[in-house]
Amino acid sequence: KEVVIKSLSDVDRNIRLEALRLVMSMVSDDNVIKICRVLIGYALKSDPEFCNEILRSMLSTCSRNVYEIINDFDWYVSLLGEMARIPHCQNGEEIEYQLIDIGMRVKDVRPELVRVARDLLIDPALLGNPFIHRILSAAAWVSGEYVWFSKNPFEIMEALLQPRTNLLSPSIRALYIHSAFKVLSFC
Numbered sequence: 001k002e003v004v005i006k007s008l009s010d011v012d013r014n015i016r017l018e019a020l021r022l023v024m025s026m027v028s029d030d031n032v033i034k035i036c037r038v039l040i041g042y043a044l045k046s047d048p049e050f051c052n053e054i055l056r057s058m059l060s061t062c063s064r065n066v067y068e069i070i071n072d073f074d075w076y077v078s079l080l081g082e083m084a085r086i087p088h089c090q091n092g093e094e095i096e097y098q099l100i101d102i103g104m105r106v107k108d109v110r111p112e113l114v115r116v117a118r119d120l121l122i123d124p125a126l127l128g129n130p131f132i133h134r135i136l137s138a139a140a141w142v143s144g145e146y147v148w149f150s151k152n153p154f155e156i157m158e159a160l161l162q163p164r165t166n167l168l169s170p171s172i173r174a175l176y177i178h179s180a181f182k183v184l185s186f187c
Contacts, residue, residue, distance in 0.1 A: 001026060008042045008054075016050055024057045029069040032062065036079055040086075048088035055083055055091045063098055066105075073102060073109040081116035084126070084135045092134035099138040103146065114149040117142040121159035127167045137172045144179025147186045157183045 004026075007019035027035050036058055043054040062070055062079075070076045080095050089095075103113050117139035126132045143156045150156055160180040165173055 005038060008039075009045075013050070017053065020054060020057055024061050027061050027069065029071055032069050033072070033075060036062070040079075040082060043086055043088075046088075048090075051086065051088040052090050055086065055089060056094070058083070059091060059094045059098065067102070073106045074112040077102060077109055077113050077116050081120060084120060084132055085123075089129075090131045092131050096134040096138040099135070099142060103142055110146045111149040113142050114146050115151075118150065118152075118156055118159070121156060124162065124164050127164045133168055133172055136168070137175050140172075140176045140179040144182035147183050150183075153183050153187050157187070 004019050004022045007015055008023070010016050010019065023035060023039070039054050039058055043051045046054065058079075062076060067073075067076070077099070080099055083089055083091065084095055099113065099117070102109060120126060120136060120139040121143060126136060140160060143150065143160070147153055147156070157180055160176045160183065165176055168176065
């Protein structure tokens with residue numbers, strides 16, 4: 001197992017891809033947290049292409065069979081938020097889908113989901129990365145949909161209405177405004 005994991009930093013792209021495939025085949029509900037931590041570390045120091053390959057593999061493996069290997073959804077939602085912050089992340093659509101899907105399926109994770117969404121929304125640096133916009137869309141939706149779990153709804157309101165949201169596409173800005181109305185009506 002250690003040899004395969006070390007091969008993730010090999011110079012040869014084919015060896016790295018094969019090592020990633022082997023690591024992902026070893027993932028189970030007992031070791032998913034440990035392996036994902038290791039993979040996030042490799043994703044952070046890899047080239048953009050391999051970084052996204054790692055993230056795609058993690059997303060695919062963890063969501064397989066309706067998240068059957070995930071025992072701790074609070075951890076997984078935090079991991080999705082961490083993936084969104086990786087500089088080369090281009091998996092916004094899949095992360096968006098999983099954030100919303102988990103929020104609708106797992107009621108107990110909603111407080112952590114709102115916390116992660118808040119952290120994403122208040123970070124103005126993320127607005128400059130178009131690959132993250134879909135994730136921000138999910139964060140806005142989550143914040144409006146489950147606002148009663150928010151510790152500070154006014155902070156979310158400020159994030160949804162900050163001037164830098166003009167960097168988003170019109171459809172995502174519309175979702176931001178819709179969520180802002182939900183937060184406002186809750187307040």
